[in-house]
């Protein structure tokens with residue numbers, strides 16, 4: 001259930017951003033989830049409808065998940081390797097002593113704005129000119 005709470009935070013952030021920028025609807029939301037974050041992308045897809053319930057900006061929004069590779073630097077021989085693929089053990093020297101370089105992140109990567117939304121937002125604000133009296 002960890003996924004639901006972090007997803008809710010990401011959804012709230014995206015909604016806030018949309019409202020501040022006068023964007024009526026978000027076309028897609030891209031999240032970056034590290035392989036070592038402990039979060040399973042399948043749950044984000046499962047909980048997305050729950051997290052976006054009663055939020056009109058998310059009507060028809062597509063959820064994209066980008067997986068960030070879990071990379072480590074071996075402390076013994078300084079080889080770089082993928083932690084998931086090598087099961088946490090250096091493929092060169094076999095050491096488990098390592099420094100994690102990436103793959104623990106969870107972040108909002110992109111908020112997709114429909115092409116027509118930007119124009120509509122601008123015209124809505126641009127009402128300074130005198131309208132035919």
Ligand SMILES: [Zn+2]
Nearest residue numbers: 074077090093
């Ligand atoms: Zn090594």
